[in-house]
Amino acid sequence: MNAEFFKQFADIPVREIQPGFFSKIIHTKANTIAFLEVKAGCAIKSHQHVEEQYSFVIEGQFELTVDGNPQVLDANTFAIIPSNVFHSGRAVTDCKLLDIFSPVRMAFKYD
Numbered sequence: 001m002n003a004e005f006f007k008q009f010a011d012i013p014v015r016e017i018q019p020g021f022f023s024k025i026i027h028t029k030a031n032t033i034a035f036l037e038v039k040a041g042c043a044i045k046s047h048q049h050v051e052e053q054y055s056f057v058i059e060g061q062f063e064l065t066v067d068g069n070p071q072v073l074d075a076n077t078f079a080i081i082p083s084n085v086f087h088s089g090r091a092v093t094d095c096k097l098l099d100i101f102s103p104v105r106m107a108f109k110y111d
Helices: none
Strands: 015-018 021-027 032-038 043-047 052-059 062-066 069-073 078-081 087-091 095-102
Touching: 052 062, 052 069, 062 078, 069 078
Parallel strands: none
Antiparallel strands: 015 021, 021 032, 032 095, 043 087, 052 078, 052 095, 062 069, 062 087
């Protein structure tokens, strides 16, 4: 396997980025990709960041509030959060999420 192009998902360390939010994070030159597992009831307080965020629910339900507008997301819905817009969220059930940030989310650079 050519390591320049192909990677092992198992080699990515799991980081708890917020209590109950466990993430495997990949950085490219232009994006940050975060695969998250979140325990039911865990929440992230309202915040904003310069990066655009694209949020997808792979499994479960996650209530996301963007600019004061709450919406329960599931595998059939996703959110596009513009730069510097306040947002918060809470896992309604145990869930698996995929968040993509553009440009790279520097706050998630650990190395």
